[in-house]
Amino acid sequence: MNKLSQISQVSYHVIQDIYKNPYRIVTTDTINRIAKALGVPATVLLEDVPEQ
Known part of the structure; x- marks a missing residue:
């Protein structure tokens, strides 16, 4: 998470929060x-979740 935070320039705490709560x-x-830091399209990180 630390390396991803540094490469993506996204706060470590935001990365950590996303990991703990993917529905954030x-x-x-x-x-x-x-996505750019991971070398993947942004769509790979998204999932369509139906409303409950």
Whole structure:
């Protein structure tokens, strides 16, 4: 998480919160930064979850 935070320039705590709660609301900028750091399209990080 620390290395991903450094490469993506996203706060370590935000990365940690996303890991703990994948349903957390995240901005598209954050998703794009993480995806770029991982070398994958942003769509790989997204999942369509039906409303309950």
